[in-house]
Structure formats: structure tokens, C-alpha cells
Amino acid sequence: MARASLRENIVDAALERFHAQGFNGCSVQDITEAAGAPKGSFYNHFKTKELLALEALARYRDDSRMGMLFEGDKPPLKRLRAHFEFLAARLKGWNFERGCMIGNFAADMADDYPVMREALNETLARWSGAVGSLLRQAQAEGQLAQDRDPEVLARFLVNSWQGAVTRSRLTKSRAPLDDFLTCAFDLILVRPLIDA
Amino acid sequence: MARASLRENIVDAALERFHAQGFNGCSVQDITEAAGAPKGSFYNHFKTKELLALEALARYRDDSRMGMLFEGDKPPLKRLRAHFEFLAARLKGWNFERGCMIGNFAADMADDYPVMREALNETLARWSGAVGSLLRQAQAEGQLAQDRDPEVLARFLVNSWQGAVTRSRLTKSRAPLDDFLTCAFDLILVRPLIDA
The missing domain is CATH 1.10.357.10 (Tetracycline Repressor, domain 2)
Incomplete structure (x- = not known):
């Protein structure tokens, strides 16, 4: 069994990339690449880039x-x-x-x-x-x-x-x-x- | 004689677009379109998008x-x-x-x-x-x-x-x-x- 799901990997990568590059400074592709996920898989997990950013924010808040x-x-x-x-x-x-x-x-x-x-x-x-x-x-x-x-x-x-x-x-x-x-x-x- | 040069129009548009959309949120094309300038003309006037942003900042500072x-x-x-x-x-x-x-x-x-x-x-x-x-x-x-x-x-x-x-x-x-x-x-x- 994989240690983390693909979805989790995408949220982890999003937290890191959004923080480093800003919402407008990085693309969905930047994030899926950083997550080692096929770009096409993104929309299986998230309806929009904004919804992913909301999950990243929630995680950032927990870390704070x-x-x-x-x-x-x-x-x-x-x-x-x-x-x-x-x-x-x-x-x-x-x-x-x-x-x-x-x-x-x-x-x-x-x-x-x-x-x-x-x-x-x-x-x-x-x-x-x-x-x-x-x-x-x-x-x-x-x-x-x-x-x-x-x-x-x-x-x-x-x-x-x-x-x-x-x-x-x-x-x-x-x-x-x-x-x-x-x-x-x-x-x-x-x-x-x-x-x- | 035109009231403002194409270059001036681009700086005006940059001030407006950068402010509304952020540096990463708008493209050179967004700015040249707002300025009514051909996209190809941009690099006749500015070496980089950053240099244009520096001029927009100077103007914003004057306005402040x-x-x-x-x-x-x-x-x-x-x-x-x-x-x-x-x-x-x-x-x-x-x-x-x-x-x-x-x-x-x-x-x-x-x-x-x-x-x-x-x-x-x-x-x-x-x-x-x-x-x-x-x-x-x-x-x-x-x-x-x-x-x-x-x-x-x-x-x-x-x-x-x-x-x-x-x-x-x-x-x-x-x-x-x-x-x-x-x-x-x-x-x-x-x-x-x-x-x-």
C-alpha cells in the first residue's frame, strides 16, 4: 500500500508550490509535476485550482x-x-x-x-x-x-x-x-x- | 502628433493591470492589449516585464x-x-x-x-x-x-x-x-x- 495517496501528494506539493510561487505564480502542471502525478489526474481529485488552494491554506493554518x-x-x-x-x-x-x-x-x-x-x-x-x-x-x-x-x-x-x-x-x-x-x-x- | 507615445500608453496600462492583477496575474499580452499596442511592440520599448514593473512602481510611488x-x-x-x-x-x-x-x-x-x-x-x-x-x-x-x-x-x-x-x-x-x-x-x- 502506498504511504500517501496521490491526492495527498498533490496537496503536499500544492502547499509547497503555492507558498513558494503564489497562486498566480504556479500552474496546476507545476504542482502535479512536483507531486509526481500525471497532469490529467488533477481534475479527478479537485474541481478547481482554487479548491486545492483552500486545502493548502487549511494545512498551512494547522502548521501555524x-x-x-x-x-x-x-x-x-x-x-x-x-x-x-x-x-x-x-x-x-x-x-x-x-x-x-x-x-x-x-x-x-x-x-x-x-x-x-x-x-x-x-x-x-x-x-x-x-x-x-x-x-x-x-x-x-x-x-x-x-x-x-x-x-x-x-x-x-x-x-x-x-x-x-x-x-x-x-x-x-x-x-x-x-x-x-x-x-x-x-x-x-x-x-x-x-x-x- | 499623438498625445501620448505608445511607450507611455504601455506604462499607463501596466500601472493599471499590475495593480489589478498582480505581476504574475497578468501577462505582457494583457498589458499590450489594454494599451491598444501590438504585442510585438513591447520588446521594442522594454527589455523585460520586470523593467516595466519598475516603471509602474515609480509612477505608483509618485501618485502616493x-x-x-x-x-x-x-x-x-x-x-x-x-x-x-x-x-x-x-x-x-x-x-x-x-x-x-x-x-x-x-x-x-x-x-x-x-x-x-x-x-x-x-x-x-x-x-x-x-x-x-x-x-x-x-x-x-x-x-x-x-x-x-x-x-x-x-x-x-x-x-x-x-x-x-x-x-x-x-x-x-x-x-x-x-x-x-x-x-x-x-x-x-x-x-x-x-x-x-
Whole structure:
């Protein structure tokens, strides 16, 4: 029995190729070739290239470990920082190429692919929601000033992270991510209550 | 005499098509067709599609009026806000499609087009520099806390704006831009010294 089905191979290859080349930058043929699959087999498994991209996005999201925002018993702001450090280390491991697949798909597909747009909106809303719930917890514990709105701040931080990641693809360095961390935590830590 | 040369028509069409479809999403033929130019004429005027994209970027940059950061005699933070409001109104005028061409080119071209990468880096560095000089001025006038680093904050704000613009393409609304403005000015205005 084959270790992975042809379908699985195609999704694996799509995750890798879409991330490296963008939705418009790679063809179905690029993906089937990378998967070692006959091009003709593609449409046996996927109705459209967009539907394949949606599966790749779901897998990318799983790999991004948003769940770690809720794991462990560290204080909420330490968990938040650890999450961004995990993502930064992953980007470094990719040599600051590729960027974030969510932002890449947004740039390529936001206007012409409503199903993908909805999936990206939901992904970012879920991520912002997770960050917001950590911030709310931090506020309850007195680590975030009461005059901050955790939901607004969470959306801003998630969007700002995306912008920092794009810039790190241009500088090919961590510097924009460090600028993000410095300013994000300046924004949060209006009072020096934690030793972050 | 023709009002615009064929070359100019191609650059105009490129600005429009690249912005709407991304670098990988449109072909040289899409651009020459939009310009009403024979496809064969393209390579008389441009050596590569990348070189055309660089001209389109230069024109986009001129249209983005970074110069307004230095114009007029309003207080620096009011000028900063007016600049972002100008950009937000432009995005609304585009119905929150298209996004920012700088960010779009970054997503499509950062890894494989070193000349474009350099041009994008320079564009963002110049923009960040302009924002930084306003922030420095604000600091000198006592409107920005002394413990903020104007250069780090400027880079962060420019990158964060890019992220907010990408998200506004997904939500098709101003909301992410307003989140940006709220949090950016929270970050700047650590003391309520101006009536922004």
C-alpha cells in the first residue's frame, strides 16, 4: 500500500508550490509535476485550482499552531510573545523567502476568488480572536491598560504582523519582525508590570 | 502628433493591470492589449516585464504623494494622520480592491526579482524615513514620548499600514485601516498633548 495517496501528494506539493510561487505564480502542471502525478489526474481529485488552494491554506493554518496561544500555563503576554517568536523562527528557517501564505493568497486572490476571500477572512478573524482573548486575560490580570480595547488591538497586531512579514521578505532579515515585537509590546505594556 | 507615445500608453496600462492583477496575474499580452499596442511592440520599448514593473512602481510611488508628509504647516502628527487618511480615501475609491502595489509586488516578486526587491526596499525605506522625520519633529515638540525610537516606530507603522491594507482587501471595508489609525495613534500619543 502506498504511504500517501496521490491526492495527498498533490496537496503536499500544492502547499509547497503555492507558498513558494503564489497562486498566480504556479500552474496546476507545476504542482502535479512536483507531486509526481500525471497532469490529467488533477481534475479527478479537485474541481478547481482554487479548491486545492483552500486545502493548502487549511494545512498551512494547522502548521501555524495558533493553538499554542491557548496552551501551557505561562502568563498570557508571554504566550503571545512565544507565538510570534515561533512564527519568526519559522520564517528564518525559510530564509525569509515565501512569507506568510495567508498574506500571499490575500494579495493574489482577494478580489477575484470570493470563497478564498471568505476563508482568509475567517482565518484572520479566528487568529485575531485568539490573540484578543489572551489580551483580555492580560487585562484582567492587570498587565494591559484598561483603556485598550483587546479586540481592536488584537486585529491591529495580527495585521501588523502580516505587514512585518512582507517586509522581512524584502529585507531578507528578522529586523522588521523585531521592530514589530518592540512596538507591539510597547503598545501593550503601557505600564511595566511584567518582565517580558 | 499623438498625445501620448505608445511607450507611455504601455506604462499607463501596466500601472493599471499590475495593480489589478498582480505581476504574475497578468501577462505582457494583457498589458499590450489594454494599451491598444501590438504585442510585438513591447520588446521594442522594454527589455523585460520586470523593467516595466519598475516603471509602474515609480509612477505608483509618485501618485502616493509621500511628499505631503513634508508639505504645509500643520503639526507633524496631523500631517501624518492626513497622509494615512489620503491613502485610505484612495483605497475606498478603488472599492478596497487592488490594495497597495508595493505590498502586491512584494508578495509576487520578493524572492525571484532582486532588482525589484531593491526598489521596493528603497521605496519603503524612503517612506519610513519620511514618517520617522515627522515623528522626530513631534518628539522635539513634546508630542511623542522621549522613550520612543522614531525610526523603529516609523518602520513599524509603515509595515503595519501595509498589513492593514491587505486586510482591507479581504474585508472590503475601511475597518482594518481604522483599527490601524486607532492603535497607531494610541502608540504615539502616550500623553494626551494634541487634539488629534
